[in-house]
Amino acid sequence: MDRSQHGRSLLARWEAAKPTNFYEDDGYLRMALRRRLGSERLAAVAPALRQAGADSAGFVSQASGELDRPEHLPRLEGWNSIGERSAEVIFHPAHHEVGRRVWRAGTLAVLGEPGNMTLHAALTYLFGQNGEVPHLCSTACTAGIIKAIQRCGTDWMKEEWLPRLLDRDYDRRWHGAQFLTEVQGGSDVGANACIARPVPGEDGVWRLSGEKWFCSNVGADLYAVSARPEGAPEGTPGIGLFVVPRRLPDGRPNGVLIRRLKNKLGTRTLPTAELDFEDARAYPVGRLEDGFKLLMGVIINTSRLEVGIGASGIMRRAWVEAWHYARVREAFGQRLVDFPAVRQQLAEMRVLGTAGLAGTLFVAALEDRLTLAGTHPEEDALFRTAVNVNKYACSIDAGLVVHHAIEILGGNGTIEDFSPLPRLYREVPVQESWEGPHNTLMSQVLRDSVRSKMHHALLRHAQDLLLGAEAPALAATRDRALTALDDVRGAMDGLLRGDPQEAGYHVRGLVTRMARIVQVALLLDDAQHDGGNNGLGWLPAAAQFLLDRHVVPGYDPREDPGYPGLIRQILED
Numbered sequence: 348m349d350r351s352q353h354g355r356s357l358l359a360r361w362e363a364a365k366p367t368n369f370y371e372d373d374g375y376l377r378m379a380l381r382r383r384l385g386s387e388r389l390a391a392v393a394p395a396l397r398q399a400g401a402d403s404a405g406f407v408s409q410a411s412g413e414l415d416r417p418e419h420l421p422r423l424e425g426w427n428s429i430g431e432r433s434a435e436v437i438f439h440p441a442h443h444e445v446g447r448r449v450w451r452a453g454t455l456a457v458l459g460e461p462g463n464m465t466l467h468a469a470l471t472y473l474f475g476q477n478g479e480v481p482h483l484c485s486t487a488c489t490a491g492i493i494k495a496i497q498r499c500g501t502d503w504m505k506e507e508w509l510p511r512l513l514d515r516d517y518d519r520r521w522h523g524a525q526f527l528t529e530v531q532g533g534s535d536v537g538a539n540a541c542i543a544r545p546v547p548g549e550d551g552v553w554r555l556s557g558e559k560w561f562c563s564n565v566g567a568d569l570y571a572v573s574a575r576p577e578g579a580p581e582g583t584p585g586i587g588l589f590v591v592p593r594r595l596p597d598g599r600p601n602g603v604l605i606r607r608l609k610n611k612l613g614t615r616t617l618p619t620a621e622l623d624f625e626d627a628r629a630y631p632v633g634r635l636e637d638g639f640k641l642l643m644g645v646i647i648n649t650s651r652l653e654v655g656i657g658a659s660g661i662m663r664r665a666w667v668e669a670w671h672y673a674r675v676r677e678a679f680g681q682r683l684v685d686f687p688a689v690r691q692q693l694a695e696m697r698v699l700g701t702a703g704l705a706g707t708l709f710v711a712a713l714e715d716r717l718t719l720a721g722t723h724p725e726e727d728a729l730f731r732t733a734v735n736v737n738k739y740a741c742s743i744d745a746g747l748v749v750h751h752a753i754e755i756l757g758g759n760g761t762i763e764d765f766s767p768l769p770r771l772y773r774e775v776p777v778q779e780s781w782e783g784p785h786n787t788l789m790s791q792v793l794r795d796s797v798r799s800k801m802h803h804a805l806l807r808h809a810q811d812l813l814l815g816a817e818a819p820a821l822a823a824t825r826d827r828a829l830t831a832l833d834d835v836r837g838a839m840d841g842l843l844r845g846d847p848q849e850a851g852y853h854v855r856g857l858v859t860r861m862a863r864i865v866q867v868a869l870l871l872d873d874a875q876h877d878g879g880n881n882g883l884g885w886l887p888a889a890a891q892f893l894l895d896r897h898v899v900p901g902y903d904p905r906e907d908p909g910y911p912g913l914i915r916q917i918l919e920d
Contacts, residue, residue, distance in 0.1 A: 357675045364671040369473050370400025373663065374882045375701055375873075376469065382876060383465045383712045392466055399452040399473045407448060408767070410441040411477040414616045415763075415770050421566075421618040423608050434605045436566035436618045442481060443517065449474055449482045450517040458493050459513045462719040468656050468711040472704065475660025476667075477767065478774045481616030485522045485564045487653035491646040492523035492571050492590065498645060498723075499633035501551065504590070508569065524567035525646055526559040526622075533560075534787045536573055536639065537583040543574040543629060554626040555591060555602070565605060565620040568593055571646055572624070576635055587638035588646070589629040602627030613773035644725030650782040651738040652714070655707040658741035658778055661771050662700035665745075665752035668766050669693060673755055683755060684918075687911070692751045694917040695896070698889045699748055702866035703741040709869055710737050728804035732795060733865070735788045736805065740862040742779045749775060785855065793854045797843055805865060806836050812868035816875045824891045828867050831898050835860050863897045888916035 366372035380396075381389050413419060419439040427433040450456075454470045457463040467490065474480050493512050496504045511521035532538030541557030555574050562570075570591040579585030595601050606621040633641050670693060673683040683689045710733050717724045724730045749772045753760035756768065763769050779785065795801040810832055816825045839857050842850050870890035877883050892913055895902045904910040 354677075357677060360675045361672050364675065365404075365667060367404050368397065368400040369404045369476050369663075370396045372400070372404075372667070375704065375886075376472070378877055378881050378883055379705065379708050379873065380465070380469055382873070383708055395453055396469060396473065399448075399454075399470050402448040402452070403473045403476055407445050407474060407480060408477050410445050411480055411616075412764065412767060412770065414439055414441055414445070414481060420615055421608065423605055423618075423620070425605065432600060432604070434600050434603055436605075436608070438566075442616070445480055446482050446485075447517040449480065449486065450515055450520055453515055454486050455489055455493065455520075456513050456515045458490055459509075461497075462715040464652075464714045464718070465708060465711040468652070468708060471653065471656045472660045472663075472707070475657040476664040478657075478661060478664075478771050479614040479617050481614070483653070483657055484614070484617050485524070485567065487650050487657075488525045488564055488567065488571070489523040490653065491525060491649040492569060494649060495571065495588070495632050495641060495645045496590075499637075499641065501630075504630070504632070508590075512569070521568035522564070523569045523571060524562065524564040525571040525650070526562045527573045527642070528561040529558060530560040534783055536586060536642070537581070539573050539575055539586060541572070541574040541624065543576045543587060543589060543631075545576075546628075551630060553589060553629045553631065555589060555624040555629045556626055558621070558623050560621055561609075561619060562605075562622050563614075563617055563619040565608075565618050565622065566593075570603075571632075571642075572629065573638070573642055574629070579635070583639040584636070586642065587635040588632045588642045590632055591624065591627050591629045595628070611777060613770070613775070613777040615773075640725075644723065647782050648725055648731075648734050651734050651788075652707070652710055654778050654781050655703065655710065655734075655737045655741040658745040658775070659700065659703040659707050661745045661775065661778075662696070662703055662741075662748040665749045665768060665771060666693075666696045666700050668768060669696060669752035669755040687914075689755055690914050690918060692755060694892060694914045696748045696751050697885075697917055698892050699744045701886075701889060702863075702870060702893055703737075703744055705869040705873065706733075706737045706862070706866055707741060710734050728795075728799065728801040729808055732792065732801045732805045733808075735792055736858060736862045736865065738782070739785055739788045739858065740866070742775070743785065745778065746772070746775045789854045789858060790851070792858055793847075793850060796839065797847065797850075800843075802839055802861065803836075805861065806832060809865045809868040812872040816868075816871040818875055821871050821874060821887055821890075824867070824887065824894055825871055827899065828864060828871070828890075828894055831860070831894065832864050835864060860898055863893060867894045867898065882919075885917050885919045888913050892917060 422437050424433060424435045424437050452470050457466050471486060475483055489512055496509055514520040527536050529539050541555060543553045543555050546552040546554055572589050572591050573586050574589055575585050576587050592601050593603055602625045604623040604625060609619045611619055673689055673693060676683045713730050714724045717727050717730060749768060753768050759765045760768050813825050813829050835857060842853055867890050870886055874886040
């Protein structure tokens with residue numbers, strides 16, 4: 348065999364080595380779900396997870412790449428054949444074939460029963476290993492609308508809309524979107540100018556007029572929209588939450604005028620539009636004066652959790668592509684995986700991806716526990732802080748992890764049809780901006796910490812997890828993590844005692860360290876309860892790596908003789 352043929356044979360081995368089922372391939376996911384759901388519940392839902400894993404690794408993976416080709420992207424058809432305004436978004440047929448698999452899995456149907464956010468997260472994570480898919484914005488927004496209607500929708504909404512939103516049949520189901528952003532305010536929803544006026548003689552019916560600037564999943568059936576009732580006060584106290592059907596019962600557009608589809612950096616298969624509402628019929632969800640609270644507590648928090656889920660899926664896929672490539676690709680007489688620099692990158696990818704999934708499943712399970720206990724999650728300090736910190740950590744790590752993967756693949760990693768990595772890399776910055784870019788999240792964590800010391804709840808929980816890591820093999824990492832936790836707590840409290848304006852310069856660094864300590868605690872907790880079973884004996888090493896490289900100031904691996912061995916443990920197959 349000549350050298351060219353040998354090189355191609357190695358690439359063929361790489362393709363053959365990649366998993367055919369993302370669920371079966373992910374031992375950490377299965378262990379974490381067993382802990383969160385219990386063995387009996389996991390056994391009951393395992394067939395759905397297994398099918399989702401096979402669909403995602405097979406047809407959905409192939410279709411996601413095809414759908415991202417320029418000629419296959421969604422397009423806007425503003426008028427029908429007889430000149431009537433239609434505002435219809437046209438999709439490639441494969442878009443619907445993917446959707447049928449996502450909905451068939453029960454990704455949204457499971458939300459019909461309270462306490463199923465963890466299962467929803469697992470299903471979404473499996474499909475999210477292909478990025479936007481292009482349906483994960485749809486499932487995220489629909490999940491938020493489902494929760495809002497379950498919480499405080501009218502009986503009519505629950506009878507008329509919920510069954511359609513929860514339907515497993517893709518061709519029959521309804522799905523949702525959320526339109527908050529306006530051109531003048533961006534993340535500042537309090538600057539919204541979209542106006543709502545009550546319809547005389549029709550109780551509970553309003554008319555919405557105004558412009559929305561970022562309208563993702565614009566082809567949805569129901570829109571959750573922020574608007575200011577006429578005469579309401581300025582700022583967030585005057586914001587109401589409304590649901591706007593895209594079409595009237597007779598099929599005509601409901602005052603929805605799509606200006607154009609945006610040409611985005613990433614998630615291009617997801618149609619994101621600019622649109623105008625012109626007297627669109629709208630229905631308030633909950634009390635008007637509670638609109639912003641419901642919007643943030645249910646709609647936005649759900650989407651922020653969904654971003655963490657999607658980013659975790661992207662990190663897992665990047666690891667899979669790079670890991671199998673490095674094990675077969677040869678350069679300078681040896682496999683890539685045998686080069687220390689490559690091994691270090693692979694180790695960091697595995698650690699950050701696993702830590703992201705650990706944090707995401709923790710937040711989802713926390714929401715389940717609070718919901719089943721009758722507590723609104725957004726009213727719990729631990730949940731409110733954790734969902735924001737997790738969204739930040741996962742979405743920012745995803746960029747680094749995908750970048751590492753592209754670097755390991757070299758020039759091949761930059762080729763659009765060689766692997767999904769270029770597409771995933773373009774999607775990460777979009778995820779980082781969804782539902783609040785990092786600076787917005789930092790501002791919210793800072794406000795919550797100043798007002799209510801909410802960061803203490805997250806640090807207390809991390810401390811409890813660390814104290815529970817009693818296995819002798821975990822003691823050294825646990826003790827150093829507890830010391831680092833005390834340092835971060837003291838630094839955060841000191842920051843809050845100082846000038847509020849100056850605090851903005853430093854809050855991101857402290858929140859980053861806080862996120863890492865929580866992730867270390869979660870990994871040690873998993874290691875304590877897993878005990879090295881299920882092929883996860885590398886978890887203690889992962890926790891130590893995360894602590895040393897991302898938390899402990901001044902750590903220098905050159906001065907650590909155990910560092911190569913730590914990398915070796917993390918990369919145990």
